[in-house]
Amino acid sequence: MPRVIPPTVEHDDAYFWDGVQRHELLLQRCATCHTLRHPPVPMCGRCHSLEWDTQAAAGRGTIHSWIVSKHPTEPDTEPRIVVLVQLEEGPRVVSNLLDVDPADVRNEMPVELCFAEIDGVLLPQFRPAVGS
Amino acid sequence: MSALERPAIIAGIGQTEFSKDSGRSELQLAAEAGLAAVEDAGMTPADIDGLVTFTLDSNDELLLMRCLGIPEVRYWSRTPHGGAGAHTTVQHASLAVRGGSAKAVLVYRAFNERSGRRFGQPNARVTPPGWNWYLPFGLDVPAKTYALAFQRYMFRYGLTNEDFGRYTVVARKHAATNPNAWFYRRPITIDDHQASRWIVEPILRLLDCCQESDGGVAIVVTTADRAPHLPNPAATIAAIADGQLVEGNVMFNYYHGDLAEFPEARFVAEQLYATAGVGPGDIDAAMLYENFSPIVFLQLEAMGFCGPGEARDFVADGNIELGGRLPVNTHGGLLGEAYIHGLNNIIEGVRQIRGTAVNQVPGAEHVMVAGGRSGMILTPAP
Numbered sequence: 478m479p480r481v482i483p484p485t486v487e488h489d490d491a492y493f494w495d496g497v498q499r500h501e502l503l504l505q506r507c508a509t510c511h512t513l514r515h516p517p518v519p520m521c522g523r524c525h526s527l528e529w530d531t532q533a534a535a536g537r538g539t540i541h542s543w544i545v546s547k548h549p550t551e552p553d554t555e556p557r558i559v560v561l562v563q564l565e566e567g568p569r570v571v572s573n574l575l576d577v578d579p580a581d582v583r584n585e586m587p588v589e590l591c592f593a594e595i596d597g598v599l600l601p602q603f604r605p606a607v608g609s
Numbered sequence: 610m611s612a613l614e615r616p617a618i619i620a621g622i623g624q625t626e627f628s629k630d631s632g633r634s635e636l637q638l639a640a641e642a643g644l645a646a647v648e649d650a651g652m653t654p655a656d657i658d659g660l661v662t663f664t665l666d667s668n669d670e671l672l673l674m675r676c677l678g679i680p681e682v683r684y685w686s687r688t689p690h691g692g693a694g695a696h697t698t699v700q701h702a703s704l705a706v707r708g709g710s711a712k713a714v715l716v717y718r719a720f721n722e723r724s725g726r727r728f729g730q731p732n733a734r735v736t737p738p739g740w741n742w743y744l745p746f747g748l749d750v751p752a753k754t755y756a757l758a759f760q761r762y763m764f765r766y767g768l769t770n771e772d773f774g775r776y777t778v779v780a781r782k783h784a785a786t787n788p789n790a791w792f793y794r795r796p797i798t799i800d801d802h803q804a805s806r807w808i809v810e811p812i813l814r815l816l817d818c819c820q821e822s823d824g825g826v827a828i829v830v831t832t833a834d835r836a837p838h839l840p841n842p843a844a845t846i847a848a849i850a851d852g853q854l855v856e857g858n859v860m861f862n863y864y865h866g867d868l869a870e871f872p873e874a875r876f877v878a879e880q881l882y883a884t885a886g887v888g889p890g891d892i893d894a895a896m897l898y899e900n901f902s903p904i905v906f907l908q909l910e911a912m913g914f915c916g917p918g919e920a921r922d923f924v925a926d927g928n929i930e931l932g933g934r935l936p937v938n939t940h941g942g943l944l945g946e947a948y949i950h951g952l953n954n955i956i957e958g959v960r961q962i963r964g965t966a967v968n969q970v971p972g973a974e975h976v977m978v979a980g981g982r983s984g985m986i987l988t989p990a991p
Contacts (some may be wrong), residue, residue, distance in 0.1 A: 482731075482745055483745060485937075493741075542760040544810075544812060546747035547809075548731070549731075561761075571757070572746055572749060573747065573792065
């Protein structure tokens with residue numbers, strides 16, 4: 478397995494990694510104007526509210542772009558497919574795509590959220606949507 | 610118009626040799642390049658009273674002052690975001706001399722980026738704020754973080770890796786006649802490109818990636834009134850601008866409409882053309898920062914040198930070669946000459962304006978030097 482660099486949890490993104498432990502992909506939402514923002518920032522750039530809550534993503538999206546990630550010089554036993562997912566709620570998230578051969582990955586392909594422990598790190602992941 | 614109202618000039622340029630193992634400290638490289646630039650400007654270190662470098666540069670300003678014997682500095686600053694901000698260093702220097710905060714500013718970048726810490730290798734010990742969204746998912750080297758955007762460009766316009774390779778062939782052709790270049794006398798064919806190993810399949814091969822290099826480059830920026838008294842022709846900084854947009858997050862922007870476009874580069878170009886009073890058709894040569902070959906394609910389109918999706922044909926038809934409509938990276942660029950974080954592209958722009966480039970574009974009067982999110986247009990000093 479390739480080595481996973483675990484997240485260094487910070488004040489502003491602790492909610493996200495807490496959500497991952499509960500198998501939720503949480504999007505930060507302004508409590509005043511309800512704008513979703515990801516990656517998170519502590520102030521709403523639209524209304525300047527410092528109050529925010531979260532909305533759990535439904536877990537449906539499409540692939541905006543993707544690559545196969547291998548170590549640049551050392552052999553990897555299992556390359557990871559990195560995807561930029563366009564969530565149906567609006568924000569985009571970087572994640573990985575499981576359960577598919579790289580030859581079968583397509584832009585705009587529907588994907589759905591799942592969770593997996595990779596090298597001991599629990600991460601939000603995606604897989605091809607059922608029926609796609 | 611007073612000297613302060615007129616655009617600033619680049620009065621001197623300097624560099625060390627570009628290598629894979631300099632055998633000396635980064636501070637020594639900065640000092641050697643800095644002294645070369647000061648002497649090229651016909652100055653002494655006592656004429657320098659400002660210093661600008663990258664936030665990523667490891668050299669301490671006071672130690673560099675001691676090396677060069679610069680007695681007093683009245684202005685210093687650093688610019689963020691690596692190569693995307695390479696031209697921002699010159700913008701700071703330009704504003705400092707035009708605003709009267711300094712008389713002459715030394716801009717420099719020096720590192721052992723091949724024999725020391727390599728940018729092309731994952732470094733698990735460094736997890737700067739804002740990278741939790743990328744590193745755990747495997748985006749751990751620049752080739753991957755950028756390829757994720759380039760893949761969208763390939764999808765949108767139907768390009769293959771071979772299309773990108775045609776830029777590399779041109780860069781290596783230009784480098785082959787440049788004695789400064791690491792790949793001097795080593796041109797490649799498209800078959801060589803296609804035979805190089807994948808770095809990020811199916812987007813980037815090894816020969817799509819910039820080099821990792823050791824070396825230093827320095828530039829002296831001063832006011833326009835000095836131009837007539839210099840030993841070498843000055844380059845006027847006719848326009849210089851940054852272009853950052855709110856959707857960005859740390860070093861990249863995965864969050865704007867379609868990643869097949871490069872809105873920051875378009876924003877930079879619009880500002881440069883408006884300030885310099887020229888359009889893309891007036892540009893005689895362009896030095897375009899290329900950490901990876903596809904970024905040249907995105908910049909050519911964003912800066913108006915060709916239309917959206919047309920860069921593949923623009924490159925394949927020979928427009929970016931010497932003698933073409935817009936010679937690009939006449940020194941070989943960061944793929945062919947060396948990777949000194951983009952400052953080596955700026956000094957090639959100055960050589961084109963001076964008429965001293967080894968691959969000279971005859972009569973070059975407007976040279977674009979840009980790196981996506983920052984750039985400048987250079988012209989001859991009156």
